[in-house]
Amino acid sequence: MRNTIIIFLLLFLSLYTLYERSDWFSIQTVQDQVAFADQLQEAFDKRLSNLQVEGSGVVKVILRDDTKGSKHQRIIVDLPTGQTVLLAHNIDLAPRVENLSKGDKIAFFGEYEWNDRGGVIHWTHHDPQNKHIAGWLKHKGRTYR
DSSP states (O other): OHHHHHHHHHHHHHHHHHHHHSSTTOOOOHHHHHHHHHHHHHHHHTTOOSEEEEEEEEEEEEEEEEOSSSOEEEEEEEOTTSOEEEEEEETTTSOOOOSOOTTOEEEEEEEEEOOTTSOEEEOOSOOTTSOSOOOEEEETTEEEO
């Protein structure tokens, strides 16, 4: 019985590690990518905000960190529709996305806020008070939350 429990725990830890460190459980199909991009385009066109969104795109520009108040890593991403969004990733609450370069693919889950430049995605991290849906960024097989 003890060996069965140990094997189960090792299997669970292995699967959890795969989930945390890779895109194995969340590979987006092309159809998903188009649907997510269309949702963001509609939110932009209708000037909507406070929407929980998921998507992916290509890094267009890596801006300097915003250091006023909570520190944020700022990344402009091109979406498949041609729209751009700014990812504002709180690096006081989550790790900085490492080894990020222009042209890299990045996936995100966070809250969309409209602006006239395409919008901002924030809350791409956990909420230490557990009052907001936890978000994330995924880059090169690693999840940042």
